[in-house]
Amino acid sequence: MAGNLHRMLAEIALEVELTQSAIGRTALDERVMQALAEVRRDLFVPPELRAHAFDNGPLPIGCGQTISQPYMVALMTDLLELEPEHTVLEIGTGSGYQTAVLARLCRQAYSVELEAELSTAAASRLAEQGYDNVETRSGDGYAGWPEHAPYDGIIVTAAAPFIPPALLEQLRPGGRLVIPVGPPLQHQELMLIHKDLSGKTHSRDLLGVAFVPLRSTSRHGGSEHTH
Numbered sequence: 001m002a003g004n005l006h007r008m009l010a011e012i013a014l015e016v017e018l019t020q021s022a023i024g025r026t027a028l029d030e031r032v033m034q035a036l037a038e039v040r041r042d043l044f045v046p047p048e049l050r051a052h053a054f055d056n057g058p059l060p061i062g063c064g065q066t067i068s069q070p071y072m073v074a075l076m077t078d079l080l081e082l083e084p085e086h087t088v089l090e091i092g093t094g095s096g097y098q099t100a101v102l103a104r105l106c107r108q109a110y111s112v113e114l115e116a117e118l119s120t121a122a123a124s125r126l127a128e129q130g131y132d133n134v135e136t137r138s139g140d141g142y143a144g145w146p147e148h149a150p151y152d153g154i155i156v157t158a159a160a161p162f163i164p165p166a167l168l169e170q171l172r173p174g175g176r177l178v179i180p181v182g183p184p185l186q187h188q189e190l191m192l193i194h195k196d197l198s199g200k201t202h203s204r205d206l207l208g209v210a211f212v213p214l215r216s217t218s219r220h221g222g223s224e225h226t227h
């Protein structure tokens with residue numbers, strides 16, 4: 001397993017180099033790479049796919065969803081520029097893998113997932129592994145999680161047709177939002193939005209990506225649970 005993990009980290013570093021002109025950095029923060037080295041990705045994928053857990057690619061996790069490619073997890077985490085005292089909000093908990101990476105880099109991570117089944121499974125997976133600075137909830141991520149706002153960083157791990165206004169509102173001045181924006185199942189653009197201290201937002205398109213869609217739902221309230 002150590003060999004596979006080492007190869008995964010080397011592939012992330014190589015892909016960062018290959019995309020450096022688009023992403024504006026030649027290497028990722030060492031703390032981010034350390035977090036990727038520490039999280040057991042094999043514990044976040046279905047047992048029958050464990051042999052592929054350290055491949056640098058997405059994998060199916062049930063409910064028609066995927067755990068993102070490790071390079072994408074590393075890059076999006078790096079773009080948030082998290083500090084140890086920060087709080088972060090993730091939309092799209094999925095397997096909980098990205099949540100675990102975030103939890104290692106900041107004080108508190110919150111994560112919202114539309115599929116109750118995935119949310120429950122991720123919550124128990126994270127608790128079993130001792131991540132005690134994580135709170136998850138099943139619900140619609142378009143609304144963010146206003147109770148714990150504002151956040152120093154917000155990461156959306158599914159593609160939205162537009163930037164959900166609630167997420168911009170819940171971002172602290174000085175904070176960063178990373179989100180793939182574009183039509184589902186087509187080319188989307190990974191965007192980095194920085195809210196400056198005066199509250200003005202500045203956005204940058206970084207590179208073309210392919211994410212599962214951030215699904216919209218009219219089911220607000222009702223079936224939501226906190227874990």
Ligand code: SAH
Pocket residue numbers: 061065066067068091092093094095096097098099112113114115118139140141142157158212213214215216217
């Ligand atoms: N971060 C995850 C990747 C999950 S894929 C990981 O590391 O495994 C994106 C996830 O977004 C899916 O689980 C999908 O169910 C969820 N999702 C889709 N639409 C959503 C919405 N409106 N609100 C919250 N989650 C949503």
